[in-house]
Amino acid sequence: MQKNALRFLTLMLCFGVSTLYAQNNPPVKREFRFGKIAPAEFEVKASGQDSSASAIKLFDVGDCYFEYSNNGGFIYVFERHIRYKILNKNGYDLANFNVELYKSSNSAKEDLSFMDAATYNMVDGKIMTSKLNKDAKFTEAFNKNYIIKKFALPNVKEGSIIEFKYKIKSDFTFTLRGWKFQSTVPTLWSEYNVRIPEYFVYKNNVSGYYQIDHPVHETINTSYIPGLTSNAAYDKYCAANVPALKEEPYVTTMDDYTPKIEFELRGTQFPGQMYQDFNGSWPKIIKGLAEDENFGGFINKNGYAKSVLPGILKGEKDTLTAVKLILNYVKNNLKWDKQYSKYASETNPKSIFEKKTGSSADINLALLSLLKEARIEAFPVLLSTRENGEHPGYPLVSAFNNVIAVTQIQNSLYFLDATDKDLPAGMLDYENLSHQGFYIDLKNTSGNWLSTEPSVSSEKIFVYSMVLDKDHKLIGQISQYSKGYAALSLRNRYRKTNNEAEFIKDFKKDKTGLEISAYKIDNLDNPDELLTESMDVVIEDNVEEAGNLVYFTPLLFERTKENLFKLEQRKFPVDFAYPFKENYRITVKFPDDYEIDKLPKGGIYKLQEDKGTFAINYVIEGKTLMVKSAISLNKSLYTSEEYFDLQALFKAVVEKQAEQIVFKKKV
Numbered sequence: 001m002q003k004n005a006l007r008f009l010t011l012m013l014c015f016g017v018s019t020l021y022a023q024n025n026p027p028v029k030r031e032f033r034f035g036k037i038a039p040a041e042f043e044v045k046a047s048g049q050d051s052s053a054s055a056i057k058l059f060d061v062g063d064c065y066f067e068y069s070n071n072g073g074f075i076y077v078f079e080r081h082i083r084y085k086i087l088n089k090n091g092y093d094l095a096n097f098n099v100e101l102y103k104s105s106n107s108a109k110e111d112l113s114f115m116d117a118a119t120y121n122m123v124d125g126k127i128m129t130s131k132l133n134k135d136a137k138f139t140e141a142f143n144k145n146y147i148i149k150k151f152a153l154p155n156v157k158e159g160s161i162i163e164f165k166y167k168i169k170s171d172f173t174f175t176l177r178g179w180k181f182q183s184t185v186p187t188l189w190s191e192y193n194v195r196i197p198e199y200f201v202y203k204n205n206v207s208g209y210y211q212i213d214h215p216v217h218e219t220i221n222t223s224y225i226p227g228l229t230s231n232a233a234y235d236k237y238c239a240a241n242v243p244a245l246k247e248e249p250y251v252t253t254m255d256d257y258t259p260k261i262e263f264e265l266r267g268t269q270f271p272g273q274m275y276q277d278f279n280g281s282w283p284k285i286i287k288g289l290a291e292d293e294n295f296g297g298f299i300n301k302n303g304y305a306k307s308v309l310p311g312i313l314k315g316e317k318d319t320l321t322a323v324k325l326i327l328n329y330v331k332n333n334l335k336w337d338k339q340y341s342k343y344a345s346e347t348n349p350k351s352i353f354e355k356k357t358g359s360s361a362d363i364n365l366a367l368l369s370l371l372k373e374a375r376i377e378a379f380p381v382l383l384s385t386r387e388n389g390e391h392p393g394y395p396l397v398s399a400f401n402n403v404i405a406v407t408q409i410q411n412s413l414y415f416l417d418a419t420d421k422d423l424p425a426g427m428l429d430y431e432n433l434s435h436q437g438f439y440i441d442l443k444n445t446s447g448n449w450l451s452t453e454p455s456v457s458s459e460k461i462f463v464y465s466m467v468l469d470k471d472h473k474l475i476g477q478i479s480q481y482s483k484g485y486a487a488l489s490l491r492n493r494y495r496k497t498n499n500e501a502e503f504i505k506d507f508k509k510d511k512t513g514l515e516i517s518a519y520k521i522d523n524l525d526n527p528d529e530l531l532t533e534s535m536d537v538v539i540e541d542n543v544e545e546a547g548n549l550v551y552f553t554p555l556l557f558e559r560t561k562e563n564l565f566k567l568e569q570r571k572f573p574v575d576f577a578y579p580f581k582e583n584y585r586i587t588v589k590f591p592d593d594y595e596i597d598k599l600p601k602g603g604i605y606k607l608q609e610d611k612g613t614f615a616i617n618y619v620i621e622g623k624t625l626m627v628k629s630a631i632s633l634n635k636s637l638y639t640s641e642e643y644f645d646l647q648a649l650f651k652a653v654v655e656k657q658a659e660q661i662v663f664k665k666k667v
Contacts, residue, residue, distance in 0.1 A: 032061050032081055034116060034165045035129070041161055042122045044085050050186040050244050055091030057187040058083040058161070062179050065195040066232075067169070068224040074197065076170050078177045083163040084185070086156060091185070095119065095153040097164050100146055102172065112149050114167035119153045121160050130155040174278070175398045176202065178262035180255075181212055181239040191238040192261065195222060198231045201266045205392045205399075206237075208259030209571050213238050237261055249564045250574045252386040252434060257572050264398045282438075283445050285397050289380075290442040294343040298365050299380070299442070304350040305373035313374065320409050323376060324425050327416055330367045334358060336419035340385055340402045340431075360419050361403050367418045368405050378407040381415070381437040381450065386577065390434060393449075404432060406439055406450065415452065422491040424527040428452060430485065433577040435637070453636060458485035458580035462558050468590045472543035472550070480533040485578050487531040491524060511557045513541035549597060550663040554586050554627045559657035563650045570643035578636050584629040590663060596620055597664035605652045607645050611635055614649055616656050629657060 216236035602617030
């Protein structure tokens with residue numbers, strides 16, 4: 001019965017798709033009616049690779065079209081109708097539904113003009129409906145630009161069906177609401193219908209790792225108000241039987257791999273008017289940014305820069321030194337509010353310095369203003385952060401969400417980001433390591449893509465110098481040296497704690513038996529220098545005794561305990577953001593009446609073409625054991641085909657670093 005029900009429902013949902021592909025047949029209009037639940041939907045079960053799913057999305061249907069507003073302009077309308085079958089308690093959160101609405105600093109906004117929702121349960125062969133209660137609706141002001149409408153459905157149980165249907169009206173026709181065809185639960189049917197008046201030309205970006213069908217692309221006639229009709233482009237996009245999207249480690253964002261479509265306005269042509277190109281090309285985009293008072297106009301405001309530069313530079317003539325002085329001034333006088341932006345929130349850098357805080361654009365465009373006044377040639381670089389997702393590469397300004405600066409000194413490029421005081425000149429934060437950025441020459445209305453691949457790696461060196469006493473305590477010193485991104489991460493962790501004692505407590509929490517004294521950290525405030533930690537330690541409970549044998553895992557707290565690459569298949573690239581190295585040197589002096597009974601065999605494991613290595617070896621000199629282990633990954637990005645090599649490499653790391661040394665006590 002269950003298999004037949006699932007087959008029936010899938011055929012019902014997909015019926016329109018096959019006919020849409022047939023030549024000479026008009027598209028079949030399929031209707032999803034709110035509240036009309038087929039009994040077969042209660043029989044749907046998950047199977048195959050999604051057998052453990054918490055819910056199934058029975059359908060997700062969206063419509064985007066235009067209306068003529070009372071204010072004398074076009075708005076767009078976004079409608080969505082979504083239905084789930086809840087399979088177990090882990091799916092209950094789907095009954096708490098959020099709708100984000102955007103508003104600008106002027107009167108432009110988005111309104112939720114309609115919402116309906118219900119829970120359906122099968123009780124004694126009858127479908128019982130629980131409607132959305134009035135007291136289960138909430139509004140939350142997320143920030144100055146976003147409000148969130150929240151809805152909570154009642155009576156949700158294992159086996160329930162829930163559905164939501166809502167309508168949004170939006171003034172923001174520059175970017176239409178996009179559509180995602182895959183989610184964290186399996187989807188039987190996903191469909192997006194878009195109707196765009198002939199007056200608007202949009203660029204659309206289809207991306208992701210799952211096939212999206214495009215069965216309809218045709219011209220239709222549409223009426224907006226009495227007497228106003230036009231042709232419109234009608235497009236239908238759909239996907240059937242889409243598996244759940246499963247999180248995988250080391251990616252930019254799962255959105256980069258989610259099948260989706262996005263829209264950005266390219267231009268308009270209204271009756272009796274010339275075609276207006278908004279951003280059909282990079283020069284057009286750059287010209288718009290140069291003229292924008294929150295971008296090019298902001299950089300060109302030089303009053304504040306003139307007043308402070310003499311005190312910053314103090315006659316310094318060396319260009320790199322001058323850049324660092326200006327960068328440090330901005331870092332020390334402006335605090336990042338953790339918001340990414342490509343446009344400044346004010347029209348003058350002076351206002352930002354008076355507030356002493358701002359977004360990434362406020363800070364880095366202010367930096368560019370100071371560099372410009374110092375006659376140091378520097379350019380803005382537009383980025384899409386890792387969390388925001390990969391930029392598609394063609395002229396699409398809305399896909400950027402951040403801006404930094406770049407300057408060239410002699411033959412070296414220096415990326416500059418003043419949002420983090422621990423970022424040295426030439427180094428980008430992890431979130432900005434999205435492989436490329438678009439630099440802009442505002443004066444010449446030109447630009448190009450630049451690689452943002454880091455010139456520095458992450459390197460961590462662990463040096464343990466220990467003495468093993470007869471009580472099986474390890475006593476000695478630990479030194480840790482951090483470079484590049486390892487140093488940046490450590491500095492950030494250190495600053496997030498209230499004091500050194502709290503930092504040490506946090507450092508110890510996953511290290512059983514470790515006691516620390518005389519902790520010291522050097523070069524914390526010198527990001528250009530090697531970050532060094534040293535400490536005196538006593539380590540207990542890490543040596544085991546059985547008869548006259550003593551067992552010891554020499555890598556102690558630093559060994560890799562788990563292979564993160566567990567999946568049998570990997571569809572996506574493995575993106576570490578930066579290359580990294582980890583080196584371990586452990587020296588242990590053991591008692592005179594101990595001798596080595598078993599010593600693991602060392603080895604070296606290499607990826608092809610020197611893309612990565614793992615090596616471990618053991619040396620005994622008298623009563624001293626020396627262990628060296630090194631992991632080196634020489635690229636930031638590995639293809640899905642290279643995934644299995646990484647998996648095998650880290651399998652060796654986990655196994656070899658876990659091997660024990662066995663001492664034998666003399667009788």
